[in-house]
Amino acid sequence: HSDGYVINSGASFNASGVTYVAWNWKAGTTSASNTNGTITSTVSVGATQGFSVVTYTGTGANATVGHGLGVAPSMVIVKRRDTTSTWQVRHTSIAVASSIQLNSTAASASATTVWNSTAPTSTVFSIGTSTDVNASSGTYVAYCFSAVAGYSAFGSYTGNGSTDGTFVYTGFRPRWLLIRRTDAISDWIVIDTARDPNNVTERWLFPNDSIAEV
Numbered sequence: 384h385s386d387g388y389v390i391n392s393g394a395s396f397n398a399s400g401v402t403y404v405a406w407n408w409k410a411g412t413t414s415a416s417n418t419n420g421t422i423t424s425t426v427s428v429g430a431t432q433g434f435s436v437v438t439y440t441g442t443g444a445n446a447t448v449g450h451g452l453g454v455a456p457s458m459v460i461v462k463r464r465d466t467t468s469t470w471q472v473r474h475t476s477i478a479v480a481s482s483i484q485l486n487s488t489a490a491s492a493s494a495t496t497v498w499n500s501t502a503p504t505s506t507v508f509s510i511g512t513s514t515d516v517n518a519s520s521g522t523y524v525a526y527c528f529s530a531v532a533g534y535s536a537f538g539s540y541t542g543n544g545s546t547d548g549t550f551v552y553t554g555f556r557p558r559w560l561l562i563r564r565t566d567a568i569s570d571w572i573v574i575d576t577a578r579d580p581n582n583v584t585e586r587w588l589f590p591n592d593s594i595a596e597v
Contacts, residue, residue, distance in 0.1 A: 404578055404588070406559055408526075410436045419449030419506040426451040433529035443519030445499050447507040455503045456527040457537035460485060461515070464522045468515045473498050473508065476539035477565060486591050491565040503527075539565070561590075 390397045397403075410427040417426045417437075424439040428451035435451045450456055459473040470485035471494075477483060479502045482494035497516055501509035508527065510516040516523065530537050536553040543549050560574045571590045578586045578596070587597045 404575065406575065408432070408434045410434050415451075417449035417451055419451075420447035422446045422448050424448050424450075428452060431531070433531040433535055435527045437525040437527060439523050439525070441510075441514075441517040441519055441521040441523060443512060443517060445509070445511055446517060447509050448525065449507050450503070450525070450527040452505070452527060452529050454505050454529045456508060456529045458528045459503060459508050460526045461510070462524055463515060463518070464524055466521070471497050471513070471515045473503070475537055483563065483565060484591075485571065488568045488570055488591055490567050490569070 392398075394401075408429075409432065410429045412427075414425050414427040414436075417424045422439050422442060424437050426435050426437050426449065428435040430451075430453055433452065433454075435456075437448060437450055439448050450459075456473075457475040461471045461473075462468065469487065472483045472485050474483065477491050479498060480493055480495050480500040481491045482497040483489075483491045494513070496511035496513040499509040499511040503509070508525070514521065528535065528537065533555050536555075536557075538551070540549050540551050556576075558576045562572045562574075563569060570592060573588045573590060574584045574586070576584075589597075
């Protein structure tokens, strides 16, 4: 729909009397074939907002995939669609030879077969031979994000252990914040202004866990 979406019944998204939150990013209004990479992808691109949705079929060999953003993405999330797999996350603040998983609490670790130890470019992101991102005939979806001044930001910081916390400058008040410690076991944390419209924000959700809001 042009102004929203329809959901059916289901405990995960529409049980009677249960509260939910949804986060929505608009990519393009249409999808198109992209041949910039060694794998032909299908992309829906919102270049102005720095977001694209990419689908592709794996080859099992080191490859590149076109993302359509026109600038190098700051974060890429890939999920295999045809079988059980891990959500692999490439982030600009993590070494190119490493990866981190959205469904895991494990620290960032070496994963040369995930991103082929290669940073994304303005046209493609690289994938290795890991079945999480590139099994032969496996089907995948990738969500690619690039920073847009005043709209989105991607980066890292070092904690100080203080209740006052580390100040992280973004240039705007974020409406959605995803945080993950990378050097040790930790949950992913999501904070948003739909559930917490006023500071101080206190309602946390954990993408790697099925527990209720904390």
